[in-house]
Amino acid sequence: xxxxxxxxxxxxxxxxxxxxxxxxxxxxxxxxxxxxxxxxxxxxxxxxxxxxxxxxxxxxxxxxxxxxxxxxxxxxxxxxxxxxxxxxxxxxxxxxxxxxx
Amino acid sequence: xxxxxxxxxxxxxxxxxxxxxxxxxxxxxxxxxxxxxxxxxxxxxxxxxxxxxxxxxxxxxxxxxxxxxxxxxxxxxxxxxxxxxxxxxxxxxxxxxxxxxxxxxxxxxxxxxxxxxxxxxxxxxxxxxxxxxxxxxxxxxxxxxxxxxxxxxxxxxxxxxxxxxxxxxxxxxxxxxxxxxxxxxxxxxxxxxxxxxxxxxxxxxxxxxxxxxxxxxxxxxxxxxxxxxxxxxxxxxxxxxxxxxxxxxxxxxxxxxxxxxxxxxxxxxxxxxxxxxxxxxxxxxxxxxxxxxxxxxxxxxxxxxxxxxxxxxxxxxxxxxxxxxxxxxxxxxxxxxxxxxxxxxxxxxxxxxxxxxxxxxxxxxxxxxxxxxxxxxxxxxxxxxxxxxxxxxxxxxxxxxxxxxxxxxxxxxxxxxxxxxxxxxxxxxxxxxxxxxxxxxxxxxxxxxxxxxxxxxxxxx
Numbered sequence: 001x002x003x004x005x006x007x008x009x010x011x012x013x014x015x016x017x018x019x020x021x022x023x024x025x026x027x028x029x030x031x032x033x034x035x036x037x038x039x040x041x042x043x044x045x046x047x048x049x050x051x052x053x054x055x056x057x058x059x060x061x062x063x064x065x066x067x068x069x070x071x072x073x074x075x076x077x078x079x080x081x082x083x084x085x086x087x088x089x090x091x092x093x094x095x096x097x098x099x100x101x
Numbered sequence: 102x103x104x105x106x107x108x109x110x111x112x113x114x115x116x117x118x119x120x121x122x123x124x125x126x127x128x129x130x131x132x133x134x135x136x137x138x139x140x141x142x143x144x145x146x147x148x149x150x151x152x153x154x155x156x157x158x159x160x161x162x163x164x165x166x167x168x169x170x171x172x173x174x175x176x177x178x179x180x181x182x183x184x185x186x187x188x189x190x191x192x193x194x195x196x197x198x199x200x201x202x203x204x205x206x207x208x209x210x211x212x213x214x215x216x217x218x219x220x221x222x223x224x225x226x227x228x229x230x231x232x233x234x235x236x237x238x239x240x241x242x243x244x245x246x247x248x249x250x251x252x253x254x255x256x257x258x259x260x261x262x263x264x265x266x267x268x269x270x271x272x273x274x275x276x277x278x279x280x281x282x283x284x285x286x287x288x289x290x291x292x293x294x295x296x297x298x299x300x301x302x303x304x305x306x307x308x309x310x311x312x313x314x315x316x317x318x319x320x321x322x323x324x325x326x327x328x329x330x331x332x333x334x335x336x337x338x339x340x341x342x343x344x345x346x347x348x349x350x351x352x353x354x355x356x357x358x359x360x361x362x363x364x365x366x367x368x369x370x371x372x373x374x375x376x377x378x379x380x381x382x383x384x385x386x387x388x389x390x391x392x393x394x395x396x397x398x399x400x401x402x403x404x405x406x407x408x409x410x411x412x413x414x415x416x417x418x419x420x421x422x423x424x425x426x427x428x429x430x431x432x433x434x435x436x437x438x439x440x441x442x443x444x445x446x447x448x449x450x451x452x453x454x455x456x457x458x459x460x461x462x463x464x465x466x467x468x469x470x471x472x473x474x475x476x477x478x479x480x481x482x483x484x485x486x487x488x489x490x491x492x493x494x495x496x497x498x499x500x501x502x503x504x505x506x507x508x509x510x511x512x513x514x515x516x517x518x519x520x521x522x523x524x525x526x527x528x529x530x531x532x533x534x535x536x537x538x539x540x541x542x543x544x545x546x547x548x549x550x551x552x553x554x555x556x557x558x559x560x561x562x
Contacts (some may be wrong), residue, residue: 002366006143014353014355015144015145015353016356016357017144017355017357017537018148018534018537019143019239019241019242019266020241020357021536022355022356022357035268039104040249043450045514051466057241059357061358061359063353063359063361065349066346066349066350066353068350068353068359070353070359072357072358074240074241078148078533078534078535078537079144079147079148079534080146080147080148080149080533080534081148081406081451081533081534082406082407082409082485082487082531082533083452083454083534084147084466085456085462085463085464086463086464087145087146087147088145090343091463091464092464093344094463095464095466098469
């Protein structure tokens with residue numbers, strides 16, 4: 001088992017409008033993407049668990065040409081409200097680095 | 102791209118006010134560009150800009166970029182299109198940007214025709230649309246109710262390219278638009294000149310953040326060349342380059358779906374787009390499709406939230422850092438209890454949030470099992486209440502506990518490192534985005550107000 005941080009070239013998160021956050025996992029090559037794509041650790045359920053999201057709230061889109069897996073999930077509170085901790089959502093990917101794949 | 106003349110658009114930067122290099126703009130215009138187009142805002146900085154009408158960038162920063170663009174525009178005789186003026190694109194943001202543009206015009210001795218486009222809506226307008234069944238929710242929100250509309254300080258609808266095209270046909274040299282999709286501002290001139298809709302919209306999406314689709318995003322914006330069936334993307338800086346990866350991967354950015362993008366009046370579908378390199382520095386894209394749909398505009402609305410007062414301490418004491426989670430939980434319970442007892446407040450009248458930076462403040466999630474103690478933490482205290490005065494009184498009531506809370510009862514009282522005197526900072530109001538809906542309209546013009554300012558040179562005091 002390897003961790004996502006050792007396999008991915010780059011992982012990022014970002015607000016996709018005020019109500020969603022999107023996470024992109026960039027693999028270093030199509031080969032690595034092909035080997036990794038079906039890992040249980042990359043299933044939407046695993047992402048939901050790692051980020052403490054409601055079950056069934058995350059969506060996944062695969063982009064094989066770019067060797068990318070993309071997720072999107074709704075924010076718990078709309079962006080920038082009284083209890084915001086990460087306005088752009090730019091740090092929300094970090095817990096995913098430890099996912100085992 | 103043969104008999105048909107491509108439309109060339111300079112997109113100098115992702116946001117007006119972020120900094121523009123005059124040489125890069127010049128490099129694009131000397132290649133025969135037909136327009137300069139860019140946006141000046143987004144929802145990225147949160148709801149305060151829309152709620153208050155205040156730009157996130159300084160007047161000086163916006164003026165500096167406007168001066169570069171207005172000088173270049175006049176020299177080459179091409180139109181300048183700016184969308185989402187003043188960060189949020191409300192009426193206040195358009196007026197603010199117009200005022201700066203007029204000042205620049207006077208200083209440069211120019212007399213351009215400036216069109217303004219307004220897409221801010223009154224609550225009454227949105228209520229009427231709601232009653233007419235014309236407002237539909239976008240996930241994750243549900244159907245809109247009248248009470249939510251009443252809460253909004255300001256509401257804007259995202260414009261498409263049609264008002265920009267109308268302003269240019271009326272002879273505008275400069276178009277200052279309210280809230281607009283980033284793509285539409287850039288697609289407007291290519292669409293007006295007969296470029297393919299798929300190519301124009303896709304080129305707009307790829308170049309919306311300026312140089313973010315290049316190999317070195319810190320080195321200037323891009324030039325797009327839009328034809329009937331294809332478009333090209335080139336960096337403005339001679340040192341920079343675009344490659345297939347940098348261009349195609351931009352479709353991932355800030356999108357929940359990298360293939361389908363809903364825009365006013367249609368859907369951009371890039372499922373079958375093909376990207377190919379042109380030499381070392383350019384990329385050509387074919388196969389983009391724009392599928393017309395009944396016209397809709399996305400709504401954004403910002404409501405007033407509660408007030409907040411902050412306090413900070415730095416903690417380096419290893420005895421605390423060995424038990425951060427327990428310390429924070431015990432302190433939080435003690436602060437809440439003290440406010441209830443001393444001030445007589447019920448739990449629903451206030452909120453106290455403690456966020457240990459250096460531990461888990463950013464995610465709010467528990468630190469992983471076995472995480473070693475940090476070397477120091479910054480502990481932020483946030484009191485939230487209905488008025489600024491109340492939030493500050495809550496902070497001051499918490500003051501002795503927050504700065505001197507012992508890690509174990511019965512120990513000597515510590516003093517944690519607080520940096521300010523007075524110790525609390527009144528940060529003002531919080532605001533809240535409350536709309537994630539679309540409104541159906543007859544066309545791209547129905548909800549848009551247009552003005553043309555012919556003689557903009559004001560008296561300069």
